Amino acid sequence: MTDNEFAALPPGVSAERFRAAIAKFRDAIGQEHVVVSSERVAPYAKIMIPEEEEKHMPAGALMPKTVEEVQKIVAVCNEYKVPVWPISTGRNFGYGSAAPAKRGSMVLDLRRMNRIIEVNEELGYALVEAGCTYQQLADYIEEHDLALWLDTPMPAPIASPTGNTLDRGVGYTPYGEHFLFQCGMEVVLANGKVLRTGMGALENSNTWQVFKWGYGPYLDGIFTQSNYGIVTKMGFWLMPRPPVYKPFLVKYPNQDDIVTAIDTIRPLRMNQVIANAGTVSNALWEIAVGTRRFELWEEEGQIPDEIVTAYAKEKGYGAWNVYAALYGTEEQVAVNWKMVKGAFESSGGTLMTENDMDPDDPLWQYRKDMMSGTLSMQEFGMYNWRGGGGSTWFAPVSQARGSETLKQMQLAKEITKKYGIDYVALFIIGWRDMHHIVDLLYDRTDPRQMRAAHDCYGELLKRFAKQGYGVYRANTAFMDEVAELYGPVKHEVNLALKRALDPNGIIAPGKSGIDI
Numbered sequence: 001m002t003d004n005e006f007a008a009l010p011p012g013v014s015a016e017r018f019r020a021a022i023a024k025f026r027d028a029i030g031q032e033h034v035v036v037s038s039e040r041v042a043p044y045a046k047i048m049i050p051e052e053e054e055k056h057m058p059a060g061a062l063m064p065k066t067v068e069e070v071q072k073i074v075a076v077c078n079e080y081k082v083p084v085w086p087i088s089t090g091r092n093f094g095y096g097s098a099a100p101a102k103r104g105s106m107v108l109d110l111r112r113m114n115r116i117i118e119v120n121e122e123l124g125y126a127l128v129e130a131g132c133t134y135q136q137l138a139d140y141i142e143e144h145d146l147a148l149w150l151d152t153p154m155p156a157p158i159a160s161p162t163g164n165t166l167d168r169g170v171g172y173t174p175y176g177e178h179f180l181f182q183c184g185m186e187v188v189l190a191n192g193k194v195l196r197t198g199m200g201a202l203e204n205s206n207t208w209q210v211f212k213w214g215y216g217p218y219l220d221g222i223f224t225q226s227n228y229g230i231v232t233k234m235g236f237w238l239m240p241r242p243p244v245y246k247p248f249l250v251k252y253p254n255q256d257d258i259v260t261a262i263d264t265i266r267p268l269r270m271n272q273v274i275a276n277a278g279t280v281s282n283a284l285w286e287i288a289v290g291t292r293r294f295e296l297w298e299e300e301g302q303i304p305d306e307i308v309t310a311y312a313k314e315k316g317y318g319a320w321n322v323y324a325a326l327y328g329t330e331e332q333v334a335v336n337w338k339m340v341k342g343a344f345e346s347s348g349g350t351l352m353t354e355n356d357m358d359p360d361d362p363l364w365q366y367r368k369d370m371m372s373g374t375l376s377m378q379e380f381g382m383y384n385w386r387g388g389g390g391s392t393w394f395a396p397v398s399q400a401r402g403s404e405t406l407k408q409m410q411l412a413k414e415i416t417k418k419y420g421i422d423y424v425a426l427f428i429i430g431w432r433d434m435h436h437i438v439d440l441l442y443d444r445t446d447p448r449q450m451r452a453a454h455d456c457y458g459e460l461l462k463r464f465a466k467q468g469y470g471v472y473r474a475n476t477a478f479m480d481e482v483a484e485l486y487g488p489v490k491h492e493v494n495l496a497l498k499r500a501l502d503p504n505g506i507i508a509p510g511k512s513g514i515d516i
């Protein structure tokens, strides 16, 4: 194999050394599971974020099947200083997909490690290998007729609970904050040792998936959004299927009604009347999921509010649309419904339930699915809005207070407008926060739009930080900038942990801005 047959070389590693490492990887996991030809590496480099693929080009991919094979891989990585970028299913769309933060890492693709180890109906938990998808679990639950619900992110059919949870992703049932409901991990450390967190450290333990904390410092958190280990198994809780599920929609007519909407939701959510991570989406989100931009507006520049408002009115969308649900017995739901109805109706919103909806309405159907953990890919329609495969999520955290969400909305609208990007946004209802999710949609084939999306994200980050707002998750193009915003002391601690756990820096250099 000649030098230019490699898609990229690991930083500081000569082609000759890399060849020697490849030979060792092949001995460890088998020839066919070591990918280095540019042609086979290319799919791992495909990204939606506004940067050139070249910057994130992997040197190859490794596809182990067992924990022992992962251990052998890290031994070779240490010997040859070849870094790996672990993915569970690699569908981190809009945050970097499967590609590494730094050019020249090898993708450690765990998709072959996809066993469901246990699903326990009585205690409501699952233990899976990293590459296991939500779809596999959904099929398993259906096949065994288990009275359990999954909680899934939107790309669930092709994504994994492990990858999503490790990036601290979210879903939409009462178990929506995934890391809260994670319980027990198995991690291969950079030195090849295998750590079982929490109660998993005890031999013959049967409490690994039922008690999160174990004894001593709680470690699971340091393996999320980090590069301190390779998670090979993860436990998490599954919600018992409730006897009654009552989804609803509340529409508000004006953009400033975000204040009323959020202030109405907050006490209901904090008191667990509304127990789930519902969403509050703007009109443009509703429109973009099922419409192409040119049908409304063909000019450059942010689509004007009047156009959006007129189209939303025609289609019956609110300026803001609250999707949430009630869960429980008939009696519980009846009592909670009284409170929900009273609160939203007196807030000026239009409240709708299943009976008011067209059963074929795809927007209603997909929210109904996602708030009950049913898999759907409907939201991918959003990528036809502009076309050209560009998307990057700007995801700042807001207090769950109307005045704060209004301030964030206004700031995000102003900045996106400057770059000619539409404000396609929703708020995900947290326990005391709102995840403000803005999808910067653009055409990757148009260099001007690429630059605009890139600079827009950069300005959003900085201007939000000036107001004290930070993102909950970041894409691989901006990890260093985001880490810097979280300050030098946090960064020092992150680096100290990295040096202690991975002195050769072989695991995911650059993840969350951590690189030695």
Ligand SMILES: Cc1cc2nc3c(=O)[nH]c(=O)nc-3n(C[C@H](O)[C@H](O)[C@H](O)COP(=O)(O)OP(=O)(O)OC[C@H]3O[C@@H](n4cnc5c(N)ncnc54)[C@H](O)[C@@H]3O)c2cc1C
Pocket: 086, 087, 088, 089, 090, 091, 092, 093, 094, 097, 098, 110, 130, 152, 153, 154, 155, 158, 159, 160, 161, 162, 163, 164, 166, 167, 168, 169, 170, 171, 229, 230, 231, 232, 379, 380, 382, 508, 511
């Ligand atoms: C239309 C659309 C809707 C979306 N909706 C949602 C949503 O509702 N909620 C949401 O959270 N996201 C959403 N996303 C973003 C993203 O696609 C999902 O979060 C997806 O679940 C992440 O991909 P994955 O599960 O394959 O994780 P991966 O890509 O496998 O992992 C994510 C990251 O975690 C780390 N990692 C993964 N596995 C390991 C491991 N075993 N050991 C160590 N580190 C690891 C790596 O840094 C990796 O890059 C959406 C994206 C799109 C395009």
